[in-house]
Amino acid sequence: MNRTQTSGAVADETLLARIAGGDKEAMHVFYRRHQKAVFRFALRFVRDEGAAEDVANDVFIDVYRQAGSFEGRSKPTTWLLGMARFKALSERRKRRDHTESDDVLEAVEDDADTPEVVAQKRSKAEALRACIDRLSVEHREVIDLVFYHGKAIKEIAEIAGIPENTVKTRAFHARKQLALLLEEEGIDRGWP
Amino acid sequence: MTQIGEKERDELELLMPWYVNGTLDRATAERIDAALESDPALQRSLETLMEDREAAVDLSEAVEVPASMEARFVAQLDAEPAPGAARQRTVQSPGLLSRAGMWIGDLVAAMTPPRLAVAVATACLLLAVQSGIIVSMLGGEAGFETASGPGEEAAGPGMLVQFAPGAEMAAITGFLEGEGARIVDGPLPGGMFRLEFGASDDRDADELSALLRGQPGLFGLVLPAN
Numbered sequence: 546m547n548r549t550q551t552s553g554a555v556a557d558e559t560l561l562a563r564i565a566g567g568d569k570e571a572m573h574v575f576y577r578r579h580q581k582a583v584f585r586f587a588l589r590f591v592r593d594e595g596a597a598e599d600v601a602n603d604v605f606i607d608v609y610r611q612a613g614s615f616e617g618r619s620k621p622t623t624w625l626l627g628m629a630r631f632k633a634l635s636e637r638r639k640r641r642d643h644t645e646s647d648d649v650l651e652a653v654e655d656d657a658d659t660p661e662v663v664a665q666k667r668s669k670a671e672a673l674r675a676c677i678d679r680l681s682v683e684h685r686e687v688i689d690l691v692f693y694h695g696k697a698i699k700e701i702a703e704i705a706g707i708p709e710n711t712v713k714t715r716a717f718h719a720r721k722q723l724a725l726l727l728e729e730e731g732i733d734r735g736w737p
Numbered sequence: 738m739t740q741i742g743e744k745e746r747d748e749l750e751l752l753m754p755w756y757v758n759g760t761l762d763r764a765t766a767e768r769i770d771a772a773l774e775s776d777p778a779l780q781r782s783l784e785t786l787m788e789d790r791e792a793a794v795d796l797s798e799a800v801e802v803p804a805s806m807e808a809r810f811v812a813q814l815d816a817e818p819a820p821g822a823a824r825q826r827t828v829q830s831p832g833l834l835s836r837a838g839m840w841i842g843d844l845v846a847a848m849t850p851p852r853l854a855v856a857v858a859t860a861c862l863l864l865a866v867q868s869g870i871i872v873s874m875l876g877g878e879a880g881f882e883t884a885s886g887p888g889e890e891a892a893g894p895g896m897l898v899q900f901a902p903g904a905e906m907a908a909i910t911g912f913l914e915g916e917g918a919r920i921v922d923g924p925l926p927g928g929m930f931r932l933e934f935g936a937s938d939d940r941d942a943d944e945l946s947a948l949l950r951g952q953p954g955l956f957g958l959v960l961p962a963n
Contacts, residue, residue, distance in 0.1 A: 567819035576810060584806065585797045594902075595928055598803050602810045609817055673792040692793035697760035698752075713751040720754075723789065736778075736785045737750075 554578075557621035565613035576605050579622065582694060583629050589685055590633035591640065600632045623700045626690070630704055637682075669732060676726035684719035691716060741772045741779075750782060757786045804900035804909070805928050893934040895921075895962030896945050900930065904955045912955055916948065931962055 555574065563571035583604055588597035607628055615624060677688060690696045690704065702709045724734045741749070749769055755761045756769045773779050900909060913919060917938060923930030934945065942961035949959040 565820055569814060572814060573811075576807070580806065580810075581802050584802050585800050588800060594803055598806045598809070598928075602806065602813055605810060606813055606817060609814060610820055613820055670788075670792060670795075673788060674796050677789070677792055677796055688789065688793050689797060691754045691758050692790040693797040695758050695760065697758075698755055700760075716754050717751055720785070720789065724785075734785050736781050 558617060561608075561612045561615050561621055564609060565615075569609075572605070572609050575608065579625060580605070582622070583625060586626055586689065586694070587629050587633040587636075589689060590630070590637045590682060593640070596636050596640065597633070600629065600636050603632055604629045619703055620700065622694070623696070623703055626694065626696075627704045627706075630686075672727060672730050672732055673723075676723055676730070679726055680719060680722060683715065684722055687712065687716045688719050688723075741776055746772070746776060746778060749779060753779070753782050753786055757783070757790055801903035803902060803928065804904045804906065805923070805930070892921075893917075893936040893938045894940065894942065894945060895934070896932045896942070896949060897925070897929045897958075897960040897962050898932055898949060899928050899957040901953060901955055901957045909955050912952060929958070929960075933962075 555571075557575065557578070560571045560575045564575060580601060584597055584601040587600040587604075588594065591597050591600060604625065608625065615621065619627075677685065680688065686705065687701060690701045696704065698709050698712050701712045705712070707715070721737060724736060727734055749772055752761060752765060752769065756766060761769070769779070773783060913932065917935040918932050921931050921933045925931065932949075934940070940948070946959050946961065949956045
């Protein structure tokens with residue numbers, strides 16, 4: 546998430562202090578800095594762009610309302626993603642029936658080609674991206690938090706509300722599942 | 738080089754994703770550095786993790802934020818009282834036009850001109866619609882006019898559109914200006930925005946639909962407004 550923050554930019558903590566005082570310009574800067582990351586994170590849970598947009602904007606409105614309660618015990622981005630996760634999961638529960646029917650459709654589409662044909666059609670990188678997209682929400686979440694958001698073990702534990710050891714094993718199982726999905730498509734990773 | 742035991746390999750294996758994203762403490766990272774020199778299994782693990790990282794980043798960065806998202810946020814934020822003042826605020830105070838003016842000042846300082854035009858349009862329209870007041874607040878200042886009121890030019894043909902994901906606001910406003918059209922309402926349910934063409938525009942709904950659908954980089958769904 547810090548990938549969008551250039552050196553010399555006003556620190557997130559400083560922006561939050563200004564936002565707590567009602568500074569809307571600071572809120573705009575904070576929003577523009579993190580809107581993509583929050584939207585993309587929410588989208589993994591709700592799987593609908595409109596819903597992810599609503600979730601992301603609600604998160605930032607809560608930031609404006611609650612900036613004064615940010616105590617600096619964690620990084621602002623960790624606080625932000627924790628709120629996004631909570632709201633996205635609530636939205637996902639509301640939309641559960643719809644999401645499950647989508648999952649079924651996706652599974653049907655995935656079975657359209659044999660593994661050999663799929664392997665021929667796709668490069669390894671394309672296959673890998675497709676397999677990451679097929680991971681469960683929990684596995685995909687940890688992969689995104691590690692690699693896209695660059696979060697440490699402790700931060701992921703805080704965002705997901707799970708023990709640090711569970712974070713480690715969940716990431717390991719996500720990688721194993723990824724290897725299995727690739728194997729189904731005819732690609733042997735040679736790991737684990 | 739020293740060989741590592743199975744137990745240590747298992748322990749380090751669990752930490753490898755964070756070795757790759759650079760968030761481990763120095764001592765643990767150095768343990769993995771040393772183990773990688775002698776352990777082919779960990780070396781292979783590192784290779785797969787580098788591939789995973791590239792794929793995960795590519796996947797996330799391929800997702801574009803909807804064009805309407807920031808404009809909607811600006812409108813929501815403007816409707817918010819200052820933190821801590823939530824219970825003090827009434828609908829009429831400090832006054833819609835006054836608050837709109839303050840908000841526009843914030844935007845001018847923080848936004849680029851192309852985004853400003855659409856964001857101002859959206860937020861001011863929401864304010865006007867919510868309060869039942871339809872006024873011409875901005876006129877030519879931001880290149881946008883609110884919905885027609887008494888004495889204004891009669892409305893031309895209307896269309897409902899969704900902006901294409903990733904569409905640049907500068908391109909949208911440039912295209913609309915060239916066609917004598919403007920955004921008069923939105924975001925509506927479904928992320929739709931209402932466009933209005935000039936009163937003297939004699940193109941029918943089919944012709945306007947074809948015109949807008951001919952710009953797939955700017956507009957997604959296109960429907961007649963009436």
